[in-house]
């Protein structure tokens with residue numbers, strides 16, 4: 001049994017913390033929300049009134065927070081309260097530069113730290129089947145892996161600090177581009193008189209095949225589990241895709257990469273989000289592009 005401080009008990013953090021409790025770890029949690037703290041206590045964890053109180057006496061700190069700025073603020077408190085040698089795992093989706101900065105501060109203070117953002121959403125968090133993309137030293141990864149195990153189905157070491165965040169935003173930029181591409185193809189096919197299922201049967205077995213088509217199809221019908229069959233309820237909300245594309249565009253600018261399609265995808269999802277559709281699944285871009293949303 002390991003004593004784990006869990007900071008950030010929201011839609012993702014609470015079910016992740018529950019899976020750590022289910023694996024017989026002792027979980028000490030903090031969230032700004034008293035409801036979230038109460039929910040942790042209801043699940044068998046111990047809730048505290050500050051980051052420092054939750055971290056005191058913990059062997060490991062796990063965090064699941066909304067933004068890089070908040071991660072910086074929270075870890076300033078974590079560093080003051082943590083015992084020497086504490087392992088720190090930040091699973092928030094944040095910018096690569098902040099992940100590297102906070103990790104360097106942790107190392108300088110004698111802690112070890114990994115960035116370990118996830119994909120798999122709230123469903124994966126509840127089921128303990130998240131995919132973790134981990135950045136940090138080989139030793140820190142080896143120490144983090146058994147802690148992540150009850151929360152995840154796939155845990156990949158992506159390289160040094162920040163590389164977990166890099167893998168996450170590169171993947172999601174690719175996902176946004178491919179979802180828009182699949183949506184454009186269905187919309188064009190419809191205008192040309194092509195039946196959705198017929199086009200699906202062709203493209204799913206041809207060179208257009210991709211995850212956005214065959215696992216998360218943006219038209220209702222061909223893939224019964226896709227959010228298109230449930231009026232585009234997330235799934236993966238447009239607001240979260242918009243956030244991740246913002247991080248991707250920051251990264252593009254920081255290293256002067258050439259990503260014209262990523263930039264265009266970021267603009268399309270920003271416009272969809274700003275038009276009030278942040279709560280719609282990101283595959284709803286098909287309707288937005290068709291002028292139906």
Ligand code: NAD
Nearest residue numbers: 008009010011012013031032033064065066092093121122
């Ligand atoms: P959320 O808003 O539901 O939860 C964030 C929690 O952090 C909230 O409960 C909030 O009260 C708490 N918080 C904020 N500031 C705090 C502070 N200073 N100290 C302590 N607690 C604080 O968000 P979420 O959906 O759980 O997402 C968390 C992270 O996971 C984000 O970085 C998000 O991008 C990422 N993520 C989310 C999903 C998803 O499907 N929701 C999927 C993959 C990754």
